[in-house]
Amino acid sequence: MSEPRVLKIQVPATSANVGVGFDCLGLALDMMATFSFVPSTDGQLHIKGCEPRFCGADNLVWTSYCHTCSELGIIEELLNITIDSPIPLAGGLGSSSACIVAGIAAAYALSGVSLDRERIIQMASSLEGHPDNVAPAVLGGLVCSFSNAGRVWTQRFDVADNLRFIAIVPPYEVRTAAARRVLPAEVPITTAVWQTGRCVAMVRALETGDAELLAACAHDKLHEPYRARLIPDYEALRSAALSSGASAFVISGSGATMLAICKNEQKAAGVRRTLVTMESVSAAEGACRGLQIETLQACKTGLEILAS
Known part of the structure; x- marks a missing residue:
């Protein structure tokens, strides 16, 4: 058979x-x-x-x-x-x-x-x-x-081959419905203009691997300022990632996963080390976040x- x-x-x-x-x-x-x-x-x-x-x-x-x-x-x-x-x-x-x-x-x-x-x-x-x-x-x-x-x-x-994306996955969830509820129903036209220009630039930055452009354009005003409040570790992780070499730090979808976008493998390794060290220190202090940290490329x- x-x-x-x-x-x-x-x-x-x-x-x-x-x-x-x-x-x-x-x-x-x-x-x-x-x-x-x-x-x-x-x-x-x-x-x-x-x-x-x-x-x-x-x-x-x-x-x-x-x-x-x-x-x-x-x-x-x-x-x-x-x-x-x-x-x-x-x-x-x-x-x-x-x-x-x-x-x-x-x-x-x-x-x-x-x-x-x-x-x-x-x-x-x-x-x-x-x-x-x-x-x-x-x-x-x-x-x-x-x-x-x-x-x-x-x-x-x-997407440019040089870029690396460090996925930082907390052990808790942000429900999509909750992430939608915190968003404003309307935004000023100045915010729409801000967003439009940077969205176009983000496509170009990811396509070319331009880390300087990526750092300049990755500043959302439509959803991340509101959704960040639903992720308890957002500010600490964002600060650590950017200060250790990430070009940009964004919320993945509605969260709670976050992405640190890095110029190359070397930069990504430095950011990962910083985040892993943060976890180790937190664990030693009895306050381990339980993060899953993965270095990825575009598929x-x-x-x-x-x-x-």
């Missing part, structure tokens, strides 16, 4: 906003989640690799797969799904987007339908509610996205089908 076919799909973590690109910029990072799919042989759905509360029929990978099968006009088959993901839950690094994109891609691959990245972005945006994480998860790199007349439009940019490829 032949072994059942195994489909493996890889999806990157993503960071929305990148500071000044509120609700329009998203960045793919090389923290990769791997999803394996095998047809079930016992007539049951099996999901492994995540918390028990996510192992039922409401699992986001499974529901996204089923939704896509319906959209493609095919019948879903029961699966054994294994999730191997280092992306923290509800941390601002696109864990839900990775699951949605993987489920949609699985429906395409298992049914033999050619992968249509633009349509995947449309469907994933509909399921997630916005495109700023799912677009870079599918395309890789830096993506500017917006919706118009029911269609999601994207512009993808390569160029986005969604990948590894095997089938």
